[in-house]
Amino acid sequence: MSAPxxxxxxxxxxxxxxxITRAVQAYLPEVHVSGYDKDMAVRSTARALALAEIHDDxxxxxxxxxxxxxxxxxxxxxxxxxxxxxxxxxxxxxxxxGSCKASVLAALSRALxxxxxxxxxxxxxxxxxxxxxxxxxxFQNRWCILTPPADTDATQVERLATFWQALGANxxxxxAQHHDLVLAVTSHLPxxxxxxxxxxxxxxxxxxxxxxxxxxxxxxxDFTRIxxxxxxxxxxxxxxxxxxxxxxxxxxTEDLTGLQRAIRLGDGEQLYAHFARTxxxxxxxxxxxxxxxxxxxxxxxx
Amino acid sequence: MSAPxxxxxxxxxxxxxxxITRAVQAYLPEVHVSGYDKDMAVRSTARALALAEIHDDxxxxxxxxxxxxxxxxxxxxxxxxxxxxxxxxxxxxxxxxGSCKASVLAALSRALxxxxxxxxxxxxxxxxxxxxxxxxxxFQNRWCILTPPADTDATQVERLATFWQALGANxxxxxAQHHDLVLAVTSHLPxxxxxxxxxxxxxxxxxxxxxxxxxxxxxxxDFTRIxxxxxxxxxxxxxxxxxxxxxxxxxxTEDLTGLQRAIRLGDGEQLYAHFARTxxxxxxxxxxxxxxxxxxxxxxxx
Numbered sequence: 001m002s003a004p005x006x007x008x009x010x011x012x013x014x015x016x017x018x019x020i021t022r023a024v025q026a027y028l029p030e031v032h033v034s035g036y037d038k039d040m041a042v043r044s045t046a047r048a049l050a051l052a053e054i055h056d057d058x059x060x061x062x063x064x065x066x067x068x069x070x071x072x073x074x075x076x077x078x079x080x081x082x083x084x085x086x087x088x089x090x091x092x093x094x095x096x097x098g099s100c101k102a103s104v105l106a107a108l109s110r111a112l113x114x115x116x117x118x119x120x121x122x123x124x125x126x127x128x129x130x131x132x133x134x135x136x137x138x139f140q141n142r143w144c145i146l147t148p149p150a151d152t153d154a155t156q157v158e159r160l161a162t163f164w165q166a167l168g169a170n171x172x173x174x175x176a177q178h179h180d181l182v183l184a185v186t187s188h189l190p191x192x193x194x195x196x197x198x199x200x201x202x203x204x205x206x207x208x209x210x211x212x213x214x215x216x217x218x219x220x221x222d223f224t225r226i227x228x229x230x231x232x233x234x235x236x237x238x239x240x241x242x243x244x245x246x247x248x249x250x251x252x253t254e255d256l257t258g259l260q261r262a263i264r265l266g267d268g269e270q271l272y273a274h275f276a277r278t279x280x281x282x283x284x285x286x287x288x289x290x291x292x293x294x295x296x297x298x299x300x301x302x
Numbered sequence: 303m304s305a306p307x308x309x310x311x312x313x314x315x316x317x318x319x320x321x322i323t324r325a326v327q328a329y330l331p332e333v334h335v336s337g338y339d340k341d342m343a344v345r346s347t348a349r350a351l352a353l354a355e356i357h358d359d360x361x362x363x364x365x366x367x368x369x370x371x372x373x374x375x376x377x378x379x380x381x382x383x384x385x386x387x388x389x390x391x392x393x394x395x396x397x398x399x400g401s402c403k404a405s406v407l408a409a410l411s412r413a414l415x416x417x418x419x420x421x422x423x424x425x426x427x428x429x430x431x432x433x434x435x436x437x438x439x440x441f442q443n444r445w446c447i448l449t450p451p452a453d454t455d456a457t458q459v460e461r462l463a464t465f466w467q468a469l470g471a472n473x474x475x476x477x478a479q480h481h482d483l484v485l486a487v488t489s490h491l492p493x494x495x496x497x498x499x500x501x502x503x504x505x506x507x508x509x510x511x512x513x514x515x516x517x518x519x520x521x522x523x524d525f526t527r528i529x530x531x532x533x534x535x536x537x538x539x540x541x542x543x544x545x546x547x548x549x550x551x552x553x554x555t556e557d558l559t560g561l562q563r564a565i566r567l568g569d570g571e572q573l574y575a576h577f578a579r580t581x582x583x584x585x586x587x588x589x590x591x592x593x594x595x596x597x598x599x600x601x602x603x604x
Contacts, residue, residue: 075570099520123520126597127584137603143516172516182513185503187520192565193495194521196558198580200550201487203557211484213586214445214474218401218425218489219496221593222524224584231577238565238573248502249562253555255505256498260551263494263540268377271540275533278500282429282526284515291523295428297599301439 003031003166004159005093009065011058011080013037013046014230015125016097017071018134021051023167026136036061037131038080045131059087067163069120070096070108075236077104081111088115093156095120099183099233101147101176103240109149118148118160119176121183122169127228140168141289147176184244188237189252192245194226195234305333305468306461307395311367313360313382315339315348316532317427318399319373320436323353325469328438338363339433340382347433361389369465371422372398372410377538379406383413390417395458397422401485401535403449403478405542411451420450420462421478423485424471429530442470443591449478486546490539491554494547496528497536 008024010017013035024033035052037043047054055061062068062084072080077096088094094117098104101119108117124142126133144164148157161171174182201212201220212220238245262270285291292298310326312319315337326335337354339345349356357363364370364386374382379398390396396419400406403421410419426444428435446466450459463473476484503514503522514522540547564572587593594600 123517125520128597133597135603140603142519145517182509182517183520185506185509186514186517186522189502190499190521190525192561193499193558195577195580196561197492197495197554198583199576200491200554200557202580202583203553204487207484207487209583209586212488213583213590213592215425215447215484215488216587216592217444218427218485219492219528220488221587222528223492224580224587225593225599226521226524227577227580228584229577231574234577235570235573239568239570242565242568245565246562249558249565251505252499252502253558255502256495256551256555259494259498260548263544263547263551266541266544268537268541271537272533274501275497275529275531275536278497278504278526278529281500281504281511281515282530284511285518285523285526288515290515290518291527292601295430295435297527297601299594299599301437301442 003028004162005031005067007032007034007065008163009034009036009062009068010052011036011061011068011070011084012072013042013051013131014071015129015133016122017069018046018049018051018131019136019138020069020071020097020167022134022136023139027168028163028166034061034065042131049131051131058084062088062092065089065092067093067095067160070094070098073233073236074098074100074104074240078107078111081108085112090115092116093118093160095160097122099187099237100241101145101179105147105149105176116153116156118146118152118157120160120164121145121147121179122164123183123187124169125229127225129230137168139164142169144169144171145179146171146173147179148173150175180241180244184241184248188241188245189248191226191229191234192238192249193252194223197223198227305330306464307333307369309334309336309367310465311336311338311364311370312354313338313363313370313372313386314374315344315353315433316373317431317435318424319371320348320351320353320433321438321440322371322373322399322469324436324438325441329470330465330468336363336367344433351433353433360386364390364394367391367394369395369397369462372396372400375535375538376400376402376406376542380409380413383410387414392416394418395420395462397462399424401489401539402543403447403481407449407451407478418455418458420448420454420459422462422466423447423449423481424466425485425489426471427531429527431532439470441466444471446471446473447481448473448475449481450475452477482543482546486543486550490543490547491550493528493531493536494540494551495554496525499525500529
């Protein structure tokens with residue numbers, strides 16, 4: 001298989017962007033990667049890590065690229081696209097890695113009305129941020145969702161799919177609205193809830209922070225990992241996928257209210273019935289290789 | 303250090319009970335452990351695993367024990383205590399491993415009014431259940447909370463503390479009511495929320511279960527681990543720590559409503575301010591050895 005693109009530019013060199021550059025180095029070494037980040041310190045780190053050919057201006061970084069991947073927060077997509085617009089090849093495939101897709105598609109279409117735009121979302125990450133946090137196996141056996149507009153040339157979609165598959169990802173194509181609904185429940189709502197409960201615990205007057213930390217192994221610590229994710233990115237996700245998140249939040253709140261009522265009334269049967277049916281999804285996730293099968297995520301116990 | 307008890311009985315041989323027997327074998331090999339579980343299949347497994355001297359009746363299992371640990375769901379504590387009452391030594395220390403303490407203390411005090419009762423809660427576990435799921439290092443560097451009634455002989459508390467320390471745990475003593483408040487936020491509320499969101503996702507008509515599973519790496523999968531915990535135990539926790547759970551749930555709901563409103567109004571500043579302050583707790587948890595410092599809990603990426 002020959003590489004789908006000879007030259008790729010990655011704009012934004014945080015966790016995801018830097019993982020892409022590393023994965024290309026590992027799995028598509030024949031592909032030339034140029035990189036740019038608007039933060040000078042990030043560029044320095046990226047140079048020191050030899051993540052790609054790092055440029056100090058976006059114009060040079062994108063100039064020859066056949067594929068440009070914007071790995072910046074959703075709210076920064078449009079300005080980055082506008083900035084690079086005068087410098088990109090007419091036949092370049094413009095993509096991204098944002099966690100919400102309808103708003104990104106709209107933003108990129110405004111900034112680059114005459115280009116091939118194929119938004120993408122690799123559903124992968126960790127709670128860490130920055131160029132040092134990336135690693136080349138991040139996308140192995142994770143899903144990357146492409147959300148091309150309906151009239152996109154299928155050959156170009158196939159090229160981008162081949163690129164992500166080469167980095168280890170499974171690729172699925174769906175429309176941007178459906179993506180946003182699916183991710184609202186599998187990613188955005190979980191993050192909102194995790195951020196909320198960690199804040200709630202932090203605000204308690206009658207339980208000290210020291211106690212919250214000490215006894216976090218009872219379940220709370222899992223939420224703190226998610227709530228340690230990049231705040232800028234997550235602010236943008238909620239601002240850019242508002243309707244789907246509010247819709248899922250409404251359903252969640254109804255369900256939580258139902259369980260709250262069962263607790264208040266001492267309805268053990270309802271609680272048991274609810275708690276007993278949630279194991280099947282976990283089993284499916286492990287069977288499909290989307291989580292570590294080891295107990296406790298394989299955490300070390302020693 | 304000589305062992306604080308020569309003979310220990312463990313009643314209930316699931317994840318926690320079987321981990322205690324294994325930890326005693328590993329770290330206090332001079333201590334004799336007898337075991338009992340009301341489920342015959344569990345007893346057979348426990349025998350096959352050589353977890354302890356397994357008895358087919360609770361009377362023989364507890365007869366000579368200086369310390370009896372009830373590792374059964376909170377709702378089963380009182381009946382187990384009543385059943386063993388005629389057979390236990392007058393000087394035996396009666397303890398347990400339940401996740402709520404005020405109700406357990408009340409139940410054990412009713413069943414065994416003349417005995418030394420020191421409730422305990424090792425804040426440790428995995429999402430798995432049953433005697434095969436246990437392991438001897440489960441309590442290493444985890445906290446075990448003792449909640450003795452105010453008039454308890456300090457020497458006996460010290461004995462039980464020494465026992466748990468020998469199994470690798472750090473010990474903290476507090477009153478049962480405070481325990482229940484602290485654990486409501488660090489354990490019970492997180493579980494309730496996780497069970498809720500997994501149920502919400504399972505009920506969606508416009509997102510398939512297959513999609514939920516595929517794209518779970520965006521955060522959702524973390525919740526499915528917690529929501530795979532033992533349903534009987536968790537039903538009992540919510541029935542037995544109702545007031546503290548409802549109180550914490552109320553605060554959580556208020557905070558969630560505040561963030562919901564910020565999303566609806568597009569208030570990015572409020573969202574950012576909230577998301578930026580939750581990293582400190584994660585750092586504290588890792589600094590104090592209560593979670594794996596590796597990104598993504600050290601999950602494998604390959």
